[in-house]
Amino acid sequence: MxxxxxxxxxxxxxxxxxxxxxxxxxxxxxxxxxxxxxxxxxxxxxxxxxxxxxxxxxxxxxxxxxxxxxxxxxxxxxxxxxxxxxxxxxxxxxxxxxxxxxxxxxxxxxxxxxxxxxxxxxxxxxxxxxxxxxxxxxxxxxxxxxxxxxxxxxxxTEQELRNALLPGPFNDFLKDCAAHPISAVSGVFSGERRRRGGDLEFYAEVFSTCVFGLSNKKAELDERYDKISADFEHYQDRAAEFLALLAFLKDTIKWVGRTRWSNIVDMFTLLHVSWGVREDLSNADLQRTGQIRDLLDLFQRAVSAKKRKDENGEIAAFSASLSSMLQMAPEEVDDVIEGYMSGIRNSSDLGSRRARSQNLSLLLVKKLKG
Known part of the structure; x- marks a missing residue:
């Protein structure tokens, strides 16, 4: 003993x-x-x-x-x-x-x-x-x-145990993320999720994904969390970039009522994909930033319309607008939306995460590079 x-x-x-x-x-x-x-x-x-x-x-x-x-x-x-x-x-x-x-x-x-x-x-x-x-x-x-x-x-919860056993700079960084205005304006966290540390776990998972790449949540999160927590100084520059990305998206996204980005699954994908093009986003002029805002808004509306089986007949209009904005054939846009939708089911497994990120990234990169 x-x-x-x-x-x-x-x-x-x-x-x-x-x-x-x-x-x-x-x-x-x-x-x-x-x-x-x-x-x-x-x-x-x-x-x-x-x-x-x-x-x-x-x-x-x-x-x-x-x-x-x-x-x-x-x-x-x-x-x-x-x-x-x-x-x-x-x-x-x-x-x-x-x-x-x-x-x-x-x-x-x-x-x-x-x-x-x-x-x-x-x-x-x-x-x-x-x-x-x-x-x-x-x-x-x-x-x-x-x-x-x-x-x-x-x-x-697992995150409450992490908070207890792994205090320090990484935990403080996660608290900064959870307290960021984007958390409130997006409405992504319920009161119960916040009380049980779900917001901290979400940001820990997203940040570790940005640093190490996509993974299966249950298989990788604890190992990655321990690694970052043990040597957070090594990740401080990326932590600062991540907070800057939160500020950009908070000011750019059209936060009108609940959007797709108000869902944990979609917000995870938005942050991961945006991280991959963060330099282009930070260097975008006002016109290009406005175009990114419109693109993301049209995309989330199209996905929502597709998910509710287009009860209001809006999907064609959204697809047409995206097609015109990106200079893509309508059927290509439809394939992207369908591909993203396929990743909403079984949302936390690696294949689903990859499907969402690949399809949203395709549109975002095309707009930034176009």
Whole structure:
């Protein structure tokens, strides 16, 4: 058994003690490696119901760090969702809606904490949480414990585990990508996807594809992620170019309502193909940039019309406009659209990704070189 000098002490804390720790600033609910708050209201209410019933809950892991001056902080390694829900309830941020126990439902349904009877609130404050205390551990060991506990419990996504185990410049770069205005204006990420790190994983996958080439996501992403994270300095110039590309596309694409580029699959392809011609795009004058904008807009409209089986009879008009713009025969344009469409099915396998990229690239390169 490995011996890292780890100290795991078992103790307990009351609800009142957690409230005091939080108010004094000694409780760090969301260390850098922690995921965001993702529990739905029903889970929060269920936890409060468990406390009201006096039933036990799983232990909470706290990592304590004491400074040479005697100042102490407690970081939540495991139990962030539970403690955040608890403190929110104490702050009257949600009510007891949807209680399952019939007796509690009859007494307290719909009540905020402040509305509970005084004796119930007093007892609630005295409820004890089981604590696993980690004392003065190096950050790497705390992160390892966090990842190990959550991997065993199967509650973290792969990206949430990467965030915990691989902090540093690459992770910071991915956060910059996720926070870029293109993420908001495109509407490509749902709230749930962002909360579970899906936006970071998307940009990690796209950037690694731009650097190393197309691959099957499941087979390659972890290996590529580790490689870039271990030597991000080597990739910093390309990271800067990638952020510049995001800015170009954000300002160039016609973001009117939801477009094809609002879908993960299509945005992935757009970024990968644009990366291949990034120098030509950055050197394009205003007229050529406007033509690229129109080309990409016509293309995504044509694909959407084809996907909905051209219910409005628009595909012919879109194909004709693309044909005229690119000086291609209409049947060639139709073949490109059909080829791209074939890559939307089984969207993450290598063949599908290649089909999408090859067909969009054909049009984009023809316009830039023409």
């Amino acid at each position: 490995a011996d890292h000098g780890l100290k795991f002490e078992i103790e307990s804390k009351t609800v009142a003690e957690f409230r005091s720790l939080n108010k004094s600033g000694e409780l760090i609910l969301q260390p850098e490696y922690q995921r965001q708050v993702v529990w739905p209201d029903r889970a929060r209410v269920s936890l409060m119901e468990t406390i009201l019933l006096g039933y036990p809950i799983p232990e909470i892991y706290l990592a304590y760090e004491t400074s040479p001056d005697g100042e102490q902080k407690a970081s939540v390694v495991d139990g962030q969702q539970r403690l955040t829900s608890l403190l929110w309830f104490l702050d009257n941020k949600f009510a007891l809606d949807g209680l399952e126990d019939e007796k509690l439902k009859e007494k307290f349904e719909g009540m905020f904490f402040r509305e509970l009877p005084a004796d119930v609130r007093q007892e609630f404050f005295q409820y004890r949480f089981p604590i696993r205390r980690l004392s003065n551990l190096a950050d790497e060991f705390v992160r390892a414990v966090f990842a190990r506990v959550n991997r065993v419990n199967m509650v973290l």
